[in-house]
Each structure stands twice: as C-alpha cells, then as structure tokens.
Amino acid sequence: MPNATTRPKRTRRHRRAQREDAVRNELVSRSLESAQQCLFSQDYGTAFVHYLLALNLAPALKDFANESFRFTLFRWADELDSLGRIQDLFNCYEQAMELFPVDEVIVNSMGEHLFRMGFRDEAAGHFYKALKLRPDFPEAKENFYRVANWLVERWHFLMLNDHGRNHKYQLAIKKAVEEGCSSVLDIGTGTGILGMCAKMAGAAEVYACELSKTMYELACEVLSANGMADSIKIVHLKSLDMKIPKDIPNRVSLVVTETVDAGLFGEGIIETLIHAWKHLLLPPPSTHQPLSSPSQTGRVIPAGATVFGVAVQCREIRRHHRLCASSVGGLDLSAVGQIYSPVSCLADTEDSTEPYTTERLSRLRGGYIQLTHPFTALDIDFNNLQELEGLCSREVMQLRLCVTQEGVLDALAVWFQLHLDQDNHLSTGPQEDTCWEQAIYPIQSPFNTVKCGDEILVEVSCKDSYLRLCCAAIIRDGHTFHMDNVTPKILTASPEAELCSALAGLQTSQEKPCAFMLESAEIALLNNTAYHNSFQRAMSKLLVSLKSTRRSDTELDPIYVLDVSEGFSVLSLIAISPGLVQAYSSVEKEHHQTMLRLLAKGNGVLESTLEFWLSHVEDDSAVLQRPATEKLWSAIILDCIETCGLIRQKMLEKATLARCLLEDGGQIFPERIVIHGMLVESDTLLRESAVQGTEPTLGFNIAPFINQFTVPVHVFLDLSTLECTHLSEAVELFALDLMNSTSNYTDREVKVRVNTSGKVTAIAFWYQIHLDSEQSVSTFSEDSHWKQAAVVLQQPLTVSRGEWVKLSIQLHKSSISITAVKEEGLGADDVIREAEPMTSDS
Numbered sequence: 001m002p003n004a005t006t007r008p009k010r011t012r013r014h015r016r017a018q019r020e021d022a023v024r025n026e027l028v029s030r031s032l033e034s035a036q037q038c039l040f041s042q043d044y045g046t047a048f049v050h051y052l053l054a055l056n057l058a059p060a061l062k063d064f065a066n067e068s069f070r071f072t073l074f075r076w077a078d079e080l081d082s083l084g085r086i087q088d089l090f091n092c093y094e095q096a097m098e099l100f101p102v103d104e105v106i107v108n109s110m111g112e113h114l115f116r117m118g119f120r121d122e123a124a125g126h127f128y129k130a131l132k133l134r135p136d137f138p139e140a141k142e143n144f145y146r147v148a149n150w151l152v153e154r155w156h157f158l159m160l161n162d163h164g165r166n167h168k169y170q171l172a173i174k175k176a177v178e179e180g181c182s183s184v185l186d187i188g189t190g191t192g193i194l195g196m197c198a199k200m201a202g203a204a205e206v207y208a209c210e211l212s213k214t215m216y217e218l219a220c221e222v223l224s225a226n227g228m229a230d231s232i233k234i235v236h237l238k239s240l241d242m243k244i245p246k247d248i249p250n251r252v253s254l255v256v257t258e259t260v261d262a263g264l265f266g267e268g269i270i271e272t273l274i275h276a277w278k279h280l281l282l283p284p285p286s287t288h289q290p291l292s293s294p295s296q297t298g299r300v301i302p303a304g305a306t307v308f309g310v311a312v313q314c315r316e317i318r319r320h321h322r323l324c325a326s327s328v329g330g331l332d333l334s335a336v337g338q339i340y341s342p343v344s345c346l347a348d349t350e351d352s353t354e355p356y357t358t359e360r361l362s363r364l365r366g367g368y369i370q371l372t373h374p375f376t377a378l379d380i381d382f383n384n385l386q387e388l389e390g391l392c393s394r395e396v397m398q399l400r401l402c403v404t405q406e407g408v409l410d411a412l413a414v415w416f417q418l419h420l421d422q423d424n425h426l427s428t429g430p431q432e433d434t435c436w437e438q439a440i441y442p443i444q445s446p447f448n449t450v451k452c453g454d455e456i457l458v459e460v461s462c463k464d465s466y467l468r469l470c471c472a473a474i475i476r477d478g479h480t481f482h483m484d485n486v487t488p489k490i491l492t493a494s495p496e497a498e499l500c501s502a503l504a505g506l507q508t509s510q511e512k513p514c515a516f517m518l519e520s521a522e523i524a525l526l527n528n529t530a531y532h533n534s535f536q537r538a539m540s541k542l543l544v545s546l547k548s549t550r551r552s553d554t555e556l557d558p559i560y561v562l563d564v565s566e567g568f569s570v571l572s573l574i575a576i577s578p579g580l581v582q583a584y585s586s587v588e589k590e591h592h593q594t595m596l597r598l599l600a601k602g603n604g605v606l607e608s609t610l611e612f613w614l615s616h617v618e619d620d621s622a623v624l625q626r627p628a629t630e631k632l633w634s635a636i637i638l639d640c641i642e643t644c645g646l647i648r649q650k651m652l653e654k655a656t657l658a659r660c661l662l663e664d665g666g667q668i669f670p671e672r673i674v675i676h677g678m679l680v681e682s683d684t685l686l687r688e689s690a691v692q693g694t695e696p697t698l699g700f701n702i703a704p705f706i707n708q709f710t711v712p713v714h715v716f717l718d719l720s721t722l723e724c725t726h727l728s729e730a731v732e733l734f735a736l737d738l739m740n741s742t743s744n745y746t747d748r749e750v751k752v753r754v755n756t757s758g759k760v761t762a763i764a765f766w767y768q769i770h771l772d773s774e775q776s777v778s779t780f781s782e783d784s785h786w787k788q789a790a791v792v793l794q795q796p797l798t799v800s801r802g803e804w805v806k807l808s809i810q811l812h813k814s815s816i817s818i819t820a821v822k823e824e825g826l827g828a829d830d831v832i833r834e835a836e837p838m839t840s841d842s
Contacts, residue, residue: 028058032065035072044076048092055099062099069096070105077113089113104133108140115143120150121213138812145711151214152709154688156190158435159258160706161687163696165426165435170197170698172301172420173256177201180294181254185209185280187239187272188259191702192219195232198256207248208234218705225701240275251282253294256301262358262428263439263467264305264380264416270388270465273300277385284383300382302418307378308429309414309469311456313407314368317359319527320520321411321442329532329574335602336595338515340444341523345470355468357520358437361413361430363721365782371409371450372401377460377469396461400475403454410448412458412469414439441469445483450474516595521643522568524785531777531785532574535669538771539575539635542667546634547580549665558582560627562613565639566648568592571669573599575635576609584613586623624657632663638738640673641767641779644715645789647673647736647814655738668738670769675734675816676780677765679805680790681758682724685714689792713816717788719764719780727756727799733765734809734816747810751823754805760797762790763807763818791818 031054038047051069055062062069073096080089093110100106111126124147130140159165173194177184182204186195189208199206210216216236223229235247244250255276259267277284281298318324323339326332344353361368377399381387415438418426428436450456455475461468473482518526525531539561546559561583563572572585573596587593593612600610617625627633636658640651658668686692690710691703731752737743766780766788779786797820799805804823809816 024057028054028061031057032061035068039068039072042075044072044079047072048076052095052099059099066100066103069100070103073106074109077109081113086117102133104130104137104140107133108137108143111140111143111147115147120147123147124151124214138815142812142815145713148709148711151212152218152706155435156706157691157710158688160191160193160691160702161696162435163698164433166193166696166698168420168424168426169194169256169258169301170201172424173197173254174201175421175423176254176294176299176301177203181299182295183207183250183252184254184256185239185248185252185276187255187257187276188267189219189234190215191706192222192228192232192234193697193700193702194256194258195234196223196226196228196700197698198254199228199231203254205252206232207252208232209237209239209242209247210234211236211238214709221705222700222702225705239272239280242280244280248280251280251298253282253296253298254301255281255298258302260305260416260418261439262437263356263414264307265462265465265467268465269382270391270462273382274385274388276300277388284385302420302426303383303422304379304381304419305416306376306419307380307414307416307467308374309377309412309458310374311371311401311403311409311450311471312361312368312411312413313371313405314361314364314410315366316364317368317440317442318408318410320524322444322446323523324527325529328526328529328570329536331532331570331574331599332603333526333599335598336516338446339523339526340515340517341442341520342517343440343442343520344444345441345468353517355466356414356439356441359413359440360437363718363723365718365720368413369405369407371403371405371407372456373404375399375401375458377414377458378462378467391462392465394462396459398472399458399460401456401458403450403452403456406451408448409443409450409456409471409474411443412441412471414441414467414469439467441471443471443483445471447474447481447483451476516591518568521785524643525568526570528777528783528785530781530783532570534771534775534777535571535637536574538669538775540577541772541774542635543577543580546665557631558609559634560584560631561635561637562586562624562627562633563637564613564623564654565637567639568595569637569639570596570599571637572596572610573603573605575637576600576605581634582609582611582627584611584616584627586613588612588614624654624661626661632666633658633661634663634666635669636661636666637669640670640738641769641786643786645717645766645779645787646713646715647811647816649814651814652736652744653813656741659739659741667772670771670776671737671739671773672770673736673738674732674768674770675736675765675809676730676768677733677763677807677818678730679727679752679754679760679799679820680719680722680724680762680764681727681796682722682761682790684723685762685790685792686796689714712794713789713791714762715787715789717764717790719766719788719790722764724762724764725756725758727754727758727760728752728805729755733763733807733818734811736811746812747808750807750809752805752807754799754801754803757800758798760793760799760805760820762792763820764788764790765816765818791816793820797822 031050035047035050038050051065051072055065073092077089077092096106107126108130111123114126115123127140127144127147130137131144177198184198184203184206186208189195189210192208195206195208210219213236219234223232237247259269259272261267282296283298285297321341321343323333342353343357345355415428428434430438456471457473457475459470459472471483473480559581561572561575561581563569564586565571568587572583575581576583585596596610617623638654640648642648655668690707691697693703694701731750733750734748768776768778770776780788799822806821806823808819
C-alpha cells in the first residue's frame with residue numbers, strides 16, 4: 001500500500017547529511033574568515049590555501065569571492081616568482097583554473113607569467129584562450145599582439161606575399177619532381193607552402209618538419225584546409241633530431257629548405273644540410289655513375305649560393321654603432337673613450353657579440369653611398385657534402401677592395417643569390433624587389449675615412465657557421481693601417497677588477513681608457529644631442545625655479561633627482577649642478593655604472609653627488625619611492641617611449657606614482673606627450689602585416705590561418721623612407737599630461753581632412769615629447785633614436801580629396817587603437833579645431 005503522505009522519512013542517512021552540511025558550512029565560514037585575516041596580514045600563501053578549501057567545498061560562493069581570490073592569487077604568484085619557486089607558481093595557477101576555468105583574467109595572468117619565463121608558445125595559448133572567453137579584453141589583446149611578434153615573425157608575411165620568390169621555388173621543385181625526385185622532405189616548413197608545391201608537382205611521398213610549436217600547428221591547419229593532411233606527413237621536430245625509420249620511413253631524394261637569414265648561414269643551414277646528407281638524403285649522384293636515376297640519388301633545393309658585398313657610407317648605420325657626439329647636454333663624453341655596439345667580427349671580441357645586424361638598405365634614413373664596386377665574397381655548393389663540412393675550416397680569405405668614392409667607411413653590406421637550380425635564382429640585393437633585408441657588418445674602428453685609390457683589406461671566414469666579413473686594414477700610399485690595432489679592448493659586464501682598473505685609468509693621462517659596449521639603441525640615444533640639450537635647458541629652468549621658491553630654512557637641502565630610464569642613460573649626470581643636486585640613477589649593469597662614474601670624474605662632478613638608486617631599494621620592482629623618509633623628489637625622469645615607437649608599458653601608472661613623490665614645484669620629465677598622426681596609403685605596410693589573399697601564395701589557402709597572428713600596430717618604421725603616400729596633413733591625435741591626470745582622457749574622436757585621393761591603409765603616428773612648456777623634441781626628427789609606428793586598418797578606406805575621415809582613438813594603459821570611418825556630408829563649416837594640421841614648430 002503506497003504511503004498516504006508525501007513527507008519524506010527522516011532516516012539516519014538524512015540526519016547524517018544534515019550534520020555533514022553543518023560541519024561543511026562551518027568549515028567554509030572559518031576558511032573564508034581565515035583567508036580575510038591572512039590577507040590583512042599580507043600572508044598571501046596561507047590566504048590562497050584557505051580560499052581553495054572554501055571554494056572547493058562551496059562552489060556556489062565563487063562569484064562572491066572571485067575578486068578577493070584573484071587578488072590573493074596574483075599577490076601570492078608574484079611572491080613565488082620573486083623567490084624563484086616557479087613550479088609552485090604554476091601549480092597555484094593550475095589549481096586556480098580548475099576552480100575558475102573560464103575566468104579570462106586568471107587565464108591571461110597565467111600567460112603573462114609564462115611569457116616572462118620564456119614559454120612563448122604556451123603563453124600565446126593562454127592569451128588566445130582569454131580572448132576567446134572575452135574578445136574585448138584589452139589586456140589579453142595587447143598581450144596576444146606582443147607574443148604574436150615572437151611566435152610568427154613579421155618576415156613570414158613578407159615572404160608569403162613575395163609571389164616571385166614563391167613561384168621560383170615552385171618551378172624548381174616541379175622540375176626536380178618531374179626529373180624523378182619522388183620523395184621530398186621540407187625542412188623548416190613554416191606554413192607548409194614548399195611541401196604543398198612538391199605534392200602538387202606529383203611527388204609520391206612528401207614529409208615536412210617544423211620546430212616551432214605554433215608554426216607546426218598552423219601548418220597542420222593549412223594542410224588540412226588544402227586537402228593535403230593525409231598526403232603530407234609533418235612532424236614537430238628539428239631536422240637534426242629526425243631519425244629513420246621512426247620519423248620518416250626511408251631516405252628521401254629531395255630536400256627543400258629556406259633556413260637562411262640575411263647573412264645566409266645564420267639559421268644553421270650548414271649544420272642542417274650536413275646532417276641531412278648523412279642521415280636523411282639519398283647519396284648524391286656518383287661521378288662513376290653520372291646517369292643514376294634521380295629517384296635513387298639525393299639533391300637539395302637551393303643547390304647553392306653566391307654571397308656579394310659592398311663597402312658603404314651610411315650615417316644611420318654609423319649613429320647606431322659608433323659614438324659620434326663629443327658632448328651632449330653639456331657633458332663631455334671623452335672620459336669613457338670609445339663606445340661600440342655588440343655587432344662585431346673582430347677576433348678578440350666577446351662571445352656575446354653578433355657578427356652582423358640586418359637592415360633594408362633602400363629604407364635607411366638618408367640613404368647610403370657605395371664606396372667600392374660590389375664584390376663576390378663566397379660561393380657555396382649545398383649539394384657537395386665535402387664542401388659543406390670544410391666550410392668552417394677554410395682558411396681566411398683576403399680580398400682587396402679598391403675605393404672608388406671618398407667617404408666614411410661605416411659598414412660592409414652583404415647580400416646573396418640563391419641558386420635554386422640551374423634555371424631559377426633568387427637575389428636578396430638592395431636594388432631588388434625582395435622580402436629580404438641585407439646583412440650589415442658595421443665598422444667599429446675610429447680610423448674610417450677612405451679616399452679614392454685606397455684599398456680596403458677584407459677578411460672572409462665562416463667561424464661557428466656564421467659568415468664573417470671583417471675590415472682588417474686600409475692600405476694607403478703603400479702604408480697599411482690595421483683596424484684592430486687602433487681598437488681598444490671592449491669592456492662589457494666584466495669582473496669588478498676590470499671595472500676598477502678602468503676607473504684607475506683616469507689617474508694617469510698616459511693610459512688609454514677602455515672602450516665600452518652598449519646596445520645599438522643606447523648608442524643612438526647617446527648620439528641624440530637635441531634630446532639631451534633640450535633636457536639640460538629644461539632642467540636648468542627647473543633649478544632656477546626651485547631656488548627662487550624654496551624657504552630659507554631649506555635652501556641648503558639638496559635637490560633630489562631620480563632617473564628611472566630604461567637601459568643606459570646620462571640624464572642623471574646632466575641634471576647635476578655642483579653643490580645643489582643629489583642625483584640618483586637606476587642603471588643596474590656594472591659597466592653602465594662604471595661609465596657614469598668615469599663621466600662624472602671626467603666632468604668634475606663630485607662622486608658623492610651621484611648614487612645608484614637600486615642599491616637603496618630592497619625590491620627592484622618598486623623603484624619609485626621617496627629618496628628618504630622625510631624627503632620628496634624635485635624631479636623624476638621617466639622613459640616614456642620605446643625605441644620601436646610605442647608608449648612604454650605601465651608608463652601612465654608610473655607617472656601617477658611619480659606625482660605623489662614630488663615636492664611642491666617639482667616636475668616629471670617629460671611633463672606632456674602629444675601623439676601626432678596622418679593618413680597614409682602603403683602597400684608595403686599591408687604586405688608586412690598580413691598575407692594578401694591566395695594569389696601570392698600560388699593559390700594555396702594560407703592567409704586565414706597565418707593572419708590570425710596579424711598585429712594591427714606596425715612598429716620600427718621610418719616614415720621618411722617608407723614607400724607610402726601621405727593622404728592628409730599631420731594632426732594631433734591624442735595628448736597625455738603626466739603632471740595633471742585630470743587633463744587626460746581614454747578616448748577621443750578626431751576628424752581629418754583628406755588632401756590626396758587614395759586608399760587609407762594605415763594611420764602613421766609619432767610623438768612630440770614636451771619636457772616642459774618650452775622644450776620639446778619630436779620622435780620624427782632627423783636625429784631621433786626613436787622609430788615611428790602605424791595602425792594598419794583591417795579594411796582599407798577609399799577616400800577622395802576634400803573628404804573627411806573620423807578617427808576614433810583609444811588608449812588603454814599603454815596600448816593605442818585607432819578605427820577610421822568616412823564622414824558623409826561634412827561641409828566646410830564643420831571643421832574640427834583640434835584636427836588642424838600641425839606646423840613645423842609644433
């Protein structure tokens with residue numbers, strides 16, 4: 001008989017469940033209370049454990065405790081990071097993401113830690129996931145754009161957009177396959193385009209390998225989209241780690257690769273091909289059996305290369321690799337001797353140096369002048385194993401170049417011609433329409449003036465599989481001047497004894513001071529005399545103002561100046577006025593500190609008036625603090641703009657903190673930053689930012705996949721040489737007041753008048769840095785060490801002369817975004833005052 005009542009029976013199990021619920025609730029309540037108490041006492045580790053316990057027992061409280069949990073996690077993670085407990089840090093984030101699997105803020109923060117520790121692939125995955133969870137999340141967007149530049153380097157877009165390069169590779173591969181090369185291995189496949197060319201040409205077996213996890217996954221998507229996922233086997237390996245039959249069943253008859261850089265050998269093609277010939281390729285055709293079937297022998301595309309070079313004069317190269325200014329801001333720089341960049345081929349240079357840098361000669365500000373005729377530096381046959389193995393042991397080859405143009409010898413510029421086969425060749429020369437840059441070997445010697453009839457002695461070698469070209473001497477009127485004999489020993493971050501000896505060298509005028517090594521961007525900064533001179537004038541004005549306003553009882557107190565510039569900076573020394581200023585520099589490298597001490601001594605600055613601030617603070621991440629308990633700063637120098645052309649990260653946060661640390665009448669340098677911009681049309685920017693459809697990629701569907709890594713802001717631009725059309729005058733886009741935050745805004749609309757018809761593909765921008773109301777410098781000036789940047793539009797905007805374009809500018813923290821729409825029906829009476837063209841004075 002069924003129960004007549006619906007009331008449940010109160011069983012023993014039910015009563016036990018009630019007791020368990022009560023105990024659980026009590027435990028949750030106590031854990032949350034303990035977590036709050038631990039937060040109050042800044043015991044973040046214990047607070048984190050209490051939150052984990054409470055939220056695992058009571059998931060319904062997640063929304064309520066989310067903000068506090070995030071705060072606890074981030075503080076505890078920072079503490080673990082500072083202690084070097086990296087595994088514990090990752091464990092905490094894994095536990096947090098189990099609790100909050102769709103919390104975009106936690107996912108993004110995990111990515112930031114991964115990126116800082118060098119795990120770029122993993123970091124990108126977290127940033128991408130955070131964006132999927134919340135597409136308008138600005139921090140995740142900025143982080144993803146930042147890591148995208150590491151994961152998919154910008155040259156991938158240029159190379160894939162280079163139809164000529166792709167087509168010639170296609171022709172060479174097709175010819176080899178038709179001649180009988182039936183099995184193909186694509187080494188360093190990237191997007192997989194060369195492997196797909198082999199398959200389309202009819203190769204029976206096609207394999208590919210790719211070391212980058214990001215590019216490997218991208219290639220898998222591309223192969224699938226083009227219907228070749230089942231016919232091309234791709235492995236996530238470096239070719240040097242591939243084995244037969246584990247990774248590929250048999251040796252192949254053709255290897256295709258483009259693992260070359262601007263200096264030809266810098267990506268390890270020599271080591272790669274030696275290994276391939278020994279372990280992955282069929283043997284080459286025998287001289288005894290020249291008619292062997294191509295399917296039974298091996299070959300490489302490219303078959304070889306020829307390297308060319310020329311001696312050049314170029315002011316832009318010079319000012320990045322050699323100190324040109326004798327003084328800046330009233331500071332005599334001679335006390336430190338000579339300063340060099342870490343790009344050198346000299347035999348006795350440090351292991352940390354690079355033999356060459358890269359530039360696109362056709363886009364260097366001021367251009368370049370050839371001082372010699374082009375010369376052939378090297379020939380290499382990639383199908384000759386013996387030649388490959390003997391390359392690094394070759395004797396140094398000496399070339400004598402006749403000077404045909406008087407000038408300053410600033411560098412050797414180098415390019416090459418890839419011989420894909422007998423019929424197809426690719427040149428990376430400066431006059432070619434190519435995706436390649438050229439290799440630049442700067443001349444670091446102070447003896448660098450050449451005359452017509454002089455001879456330059458160049459040594460060519462291949463040490464450590466890097467192509468090295470070194471200017472060994474200049475021969476004039478039968479006399480030989482050796483370049484290395486006039487180059488003093490370079491001092492980098494050396495042992496303390498060497499640093500002391502450098503200081504001791506000032507005691508005797510007979511001793512030659514050491515030379516110091518700085519990054520090329522730091523050298524260019526030192527050579528920016530306009531910036532340093534403007535700062536000197538602004539600082540002098542501030543000192544006069546402070547003297548006149550100080551009370552009589554504080555007149556003897558020093559004026560405290562803090563320079564928190566990134567990298568090497570001499571602004572702290574320029575700020576010092578004997579007996580008045582106590583300057584602090586935040587440079588941390590030993591050789592940077594030694595350079596400042598030498599400069600101080602050489603300029604008669606008392607040693608006691610310059611101190612290094614990081615020795616006074618316990619936490620390097622908290623640089624902005626009071627100079628002393630009862631003191632405030634008179635001036636704080638911030639490094640606001642990165643060399644690449646972007647606002648430095650956390651600049652606005654630093655400015656906010658700096659304002660709180662200033663005395664009355666004190667100042668932040670710079671006090672104001674104005675962003676200027678203009679509408680431009682540039683096919684070059686489009687090609688460097690995204691793959692333009694299927695035509696350049698030979699009909700293969702690649703663009704949608706690699707364009708996921710498109711970054712809208714293009715950096716390191718030189719607008720004076722960029723191939724583009726200016727469609728408007730320069731206008732003021734945005735202003736940042738570092739001394740008065742109430743004047744700032746986060747978004748702004750500007751209407752810009754079109755003065756040339758065309759397609760707006762980008763908004764180029766740069767900065768006017770106002771040190772005070774009278775002194776300012778432009779990052780678009782001839783002597784600027786800063787580059788410019790541009791926001792590339794997703795869809796170009798067709799405009800006609802006289803029309804108006806409305807720009808919507810947003811600044812989130814340090815990240816700028818710009819959208820553009822055409823204004824319909826705007827008449828002459830609707831001119832927006834703030835968008836008037838900037839004059840040359842502004």
